Structure formats: structure tokens, C-alpha cells
Amino acid sequence: MKTNILYIVTLLLLIGSSKPLYAQKKMLALKDALEMAKQGNKAIQVQILEEIHAREITNEVKGGLLPSISANAAYSRYFERPIIFLPGSFAGTDKPVQDVAFGGKNTYDVFVTLHQSILAPGIQRQKKVSKINESIQNEKTADLKSQIALLVSTRYLDLLMMNSQLDLLEQSLQRNKKALQDSRSLLAQGRGLKSDTLRSFVAVANLESSVSYLKNNVTVAGIELKRLIGLEDPAEIELSDNLELNIETSQHEFHQVDAALAIAEKNRKDLSIQELTIALQQKNMKVIQAELLPQLSLIGQYQLQAQADNFKFGQYALPRTSFLGLQLTVPVFNGNRTKSKINQSKIKMRQEEIRLNDLKDEVKTELATLISQWKEAVNQLNIQEKTVQSATLNHQMVDDRFKNSLGSRLELTDAELALTQAKINNLNAIYKIQVLHVKLKHAIGQLSL
Structure with a gap:
């Protein structure tokens, strides 16, 4: 009996002294996420191995000149x-x-x-081909890093946007729950309408649905972000940055398409890759021509x-x-096979030249579209900022009227919903500018890990 009592007392002491365990969270800034992606992203790791593979091919070709x-x-x-x-x-x-x-x-x-x-023109030319292939793989790595930087940045901004929306909706939900309680109280006292109570109930239900949907999206987006940056820590991530407009909206490189295109032609890795591909085809044709030499x-x-x-x-x-x-x-005669291979190489080179021109047109179209969206996003931000100011003032006025028994709870609810929607629209405008800024940086080749 005494032993059982001792066990029970020990158990109660353990329960009383134990602290609730909370899921650990990992703080993550955007710059930290980009740095982690540079080291942990699996696609980048594979591409780096391609670089090493290209260097080994060059070493193999050089070996043909050794005894x-x-x-x-x-x-x-x-x-x-x-x-x-x-x-x-x-x-x-x-x-x-x-x-x-x-x-x-x-x-x-x-x-x-x-x-x-002693005299091996084919091997000498093949060595130049392999060196160009090395350069192509290096440029592909840089291009992939730029794409991963775009994905990580946009996913991070998506999470910031959803978290900000979630905060606003949860605040609105609390206010609407309070409004529902007041409506039920007034209805019970015979001073309110049943339709007002039903309307408040529907508003609360809709907000609860939106909050639940957003929380699920935040979880899924967090998993995707962790995959992109190669984070295998099971801890939930918490973003340390804020969705604030901390960039200059009047950037000159985002105003003229031709100026942006000139910057892109110097910096974009996909254009460099295509130019190197044309050079590669030219060198390959030289290798084939070497088959006709002694x-x-x-x-x-x-x-x-x-x-x-x-x-x-x-x-x-x-x-x-x-x-x-x-x-x-x-070489004397091989059935004109070498001549046919030279003609095939010329066709391939012409195809790559057409692809380069098409890529330049595609880049120009992308820049024109993004610059147009940028200007419209800046305009929308100015409008939404004024709308938030107006909605805030309207909410204050309606709240004062309600407190002085000059307005109804329904009017206050409508004003509160209008203010919440205005804030969400303003967040969307800031978010869109942030995303467009990242996309424009990527489009002109100035975004990388």
C-alpha cells in the first residue's frame, strides 16, 4: 500500500513539474534562405557534378595528345x-x-x-570543343542558381503574404466574433433583428473557413520552401522578414524596355549559353573537317x-x-560521309542561331510585360494606400457613431469588413511589387544566390 502511494505521489510530482513542449521553430530570413539554397538545393548539386563531368571530358581529350x-x-x-x-x-x-x-x-x-x-588536328579541335562545353556547364550552373534564387524569393514572399493575410483575418475574426456575441445579446433582449445575427454568423463562418484554408496553404508553402533550400530540419520555419515595401519603386532600369534589354544581354546566362552553343556547333564542324586532314x-x-x-x-x-x-x-575517300556530317553540322548551327534570335525576342517580350506590370503595380499601390486611409477613417467614424448609439452594429460590421479588405488589397499591392521586383531582377540577369 505504501509503495502504491509512493508511486502516485512521484507521478503527480512529475506531472506538476513538467513543462508543456512546444514545437520548435527555426527563424529564417530571406538572405539566409538564399544562402542555404546555394549549398543545399539538390538541382544545384546535380549541376555542379555536371561541371565536374565536363572537366573530366576535357582531361580525357587532352589525354589523346599524350603518349x-x-x-x-x-x-x-x-x-x-x-x-x-x-x-x-x-x-x-x-x-x-x-x-x-x-x-x-x-x-x-x-x-x-x-x-x-604528332600531328592530330582532330584531337586539337576536340579539345577546344570540350573547353566550350565546360563554359556552357558553368553558365548553366549560374543560370540554375538564378532560377533557384527566383523560386526561393517568390516562395518566401508568398509565405510572407499568406502570414500577413492570416494575421489580418484572425484579427477580423476576433472582432466579428465579438460582433456576433453582441448581436445574439441584442436579439435575446428583443433589441436586435434575427437577420443581423445571421449575417454576423455567416461572416464569422466565412472568416473561419478562410483562416483554415490559409493555415493549410502556409504549411504546404513552408514544406516547399524547405525542399528548395535543402533544409531537412523537421522544425517548423518562421520567417523573420516582414512584408514591407523596402525597395525604391522608381527604378530607372524598370522604365525602358530597350535599356533593360541591354542590361539583360550582358547578364542573362541563358543568352550566354545559347551563344556558346553556337560556338560549340562551329567547333564541332571543325572537328568533322579534321577527318579530311592527314x-x-x-x-x-x-x-x-x-x-x-x-x-x-x-x-x-x-x-x-x-x-x-x-x-x-x-584520308582518301569514305563515301562522302564526312561531307554529309559537315552539312548536318551547318544545319545544327543555323538552328541554334534561330533559337538565339527567338530567345532574344522572348526576353524582350518578358521584359516589356514585367515593366508594364511594374508600372501598374506602383499605380495600384498608390490607390490602395489612399483606400486604406479612407477605410480607416470611415471605420473610426462608424465606431464613434455606434458608441454614441447613432449607428447600428451592422454598419460597424460592414465598415470593419471594408477596412480588412482594404488592408488585404494594400498587402497584395506591396506583395505584387516585391514579386515583380524579384522577377525583373531575374529577367535582367541580376539575381543569383
Whole structure:
């Protein structure tokens, strides 16, 4: 009995002394998110490996200009001696051709060969191709980092916008719950209308639905942001930045399409990639043309041979053979295959040139669209700021009237909803400018991790 009492007392003490556990949250600023994405994003990690792969291809091509040395050894067992055919007079017979068996049944052959390219225009040109391919992969990495920076920034701003909306809606929900309580109280006293109570109830229900929907979206957006930046910490993230207009809305590079396009042509990595692709096709055509040129190589070999019918290795003779020489290869005719490959390369190069022109047109259209949206967003922000001021003043006036029994609760509810909607619209205007600022920076090639 005493033991049971002791257990119960110990349990009560543990329960009383324990503190509630709350889910830990990780504070995250936008600059920190971008830095984490630079290191943790999986797509960037894959692309960096592509850079390394391109460098190894260059090293492989360079190896073609270095000497190639190989050592070989062979053993053969003949069940019948090898045959050669000699004139009969050489073999001591009257036959025109006499087969003569020769050699031992065990044959051994050990040799070392050397090959060194002296004149190899194809390898020299292929080395230039691989260097351009390296540059393309480097530019692709920079372009991917810019795209990831755009995704992370927009996702972060999305979360800021949803959190700000959620704060406004929760504040509005509390005020509308208070209004619903007042309406029910007035209805119970016979001083209110049932329609007013129903309207307040519908407003509260709609706000609760919107709050629940936003909370779910915030959770999903947080998961997506963590994936983008490579954050595997199970802790929930909490944004430390605020959705405030901390950028200059009258930026000159966002006013003229031609000026923005000039900046983009200098900085955008996708344009650089396309230009390098054209250069790559040109070099590939040079590589194909090199197939029509002669090649000169230094070749050599050192060889040891032995033949015998037994395995008495100490009695074997090991004659040596060695040589060093030059080998010249001159293409003569290959069925016009090289000419066809050159024509194919010219077609590919023309295709890439068309793609470059189309990409420039696409960039120009993108810039024109974003600049137009930027100007309209700035205009909308000015309008929404005035609307919030008006809605705030109207809410104060209606609240004063209600407190002095000169207005109805319904009027106050309408004013409160109008003020909340005006604030949300103002947030949307700020959010849109922030997002457009990031997109414009990306469009002119000035956004990266």
C-alpha cells in the first residue's frame, strides 16, 4: 500500500513539474534562405557534378595528345605445329608448293607498344570543343542558381503574404466574433433583428473557413520552401522578414524596355549559353573537317618471343625484336560521309542561331510585360494606400457613431469588413511589387544566390 502511494505521489510530482513542449521553430530570413539554397538545393548539386563531368571530358581529350604505352603477354598451346607453305625446291621436294610444320607447341609472346600523336588536328579541335562545353556547364550552373534564387524569393514572399493575410483575418475574426456575441445579446433582449445575427454568423463562418484554408496553404508553402533550400530540419520555419515595401519603386532600369534589354544581354546566362552553343556547333564542324586532314604518329614496339615443346624455361632462347617509326594516315575517300556530317553540322548551327534570335525576342517580350506590370503595380499601390486611409477613417467614424448609439452594429460590421479588405488589397499591392521586383531582377540577369 505504501509503495502504491509512493508511486502516485512521484507521478503527480512529475506531472506538476513538467513543462508543456512546444514545437520548435527555426527563424529564417530571406538572405539566409538564399544562402542555404546555394549549398543545399539538390538541382544545384546535380549541376555542379555536371561541371565536374565536363572537366573530366576535357582531361580525357587532352589525354589523346599524350603518349600511349601498353604491355601485352600471350601464351598459346598448339596441338599440331603451325604450318607454312614454301616452294618445293626450298623444302627439298618436287612439289610446286610444300607445307612445312614449324615452331614449338608452346609459344610465348611479350611486347610493349608505344603510340604518340604528332600531328592530330582532330584531337586539337576536340579539345577546344570540350573547353566550350565546360563554359556552357558553368553558365548553366549560374543560370540554375538564378532560377533557384527566383523560386526561393517568390516562395518566401508568398509565405510572407499568406502570414500577413492570416494575421489580418484572425484579427477580423476576433472582432466579428465579438460582433456576433453582441448581436445574439441584442436579439435575446428583443433589441436586435434575427437577420443581423445571421449575417454576423455567416461572416464569422466565412472568416473561419478562410483562416483554415490559409493555415493549410502556409504549411504546404513552408514544406516547399524547405525542399528548395535543402533544409531537412523537421522544425517548423518562421520567417523573420516582414512584408514591407523596402525597395525604391522608381527604378530607372524598370522604365525602358530597350535599356533593360541591354542590361539583360550582358547578364542573362541563358543568352550566354545559347551563344556558346553556337560556338560549340562551329567547333564541332571543325572537328568533322579534321577527318579530311592527314595524321602523323610515332609508333614503336619492343618484343620478346619464345617457342618450345617443353616447359624447361631455363633452356628457352628469348630473341628480341624492337622498332621505332612514323605512321602517316591520309584520308582518301569514305563515301562522302564526312561531307554529309559537315552539312548536318551547318544545319545544327543555323538552328541554334534561330533559337538565339527567338530567345532574344522572348526576353524582350518578358521584359516589356514585367515593366508594364511594374508600372501598374506602383499605380495600384498608390490607390490602395489612399483606400486604406479612407477605410480607416470611415471605420473610426462608424465606431464613434455606434458608441454614441447613432449607428447600428451592422454598419460597424460592414465598415470593419471594408477596412480588412482594404488592408488585404494594400498587402497584395506591396506583395505584387516585391514579386515583380524579384522577377525583373531575374529577367535582367541580376539575381543569383
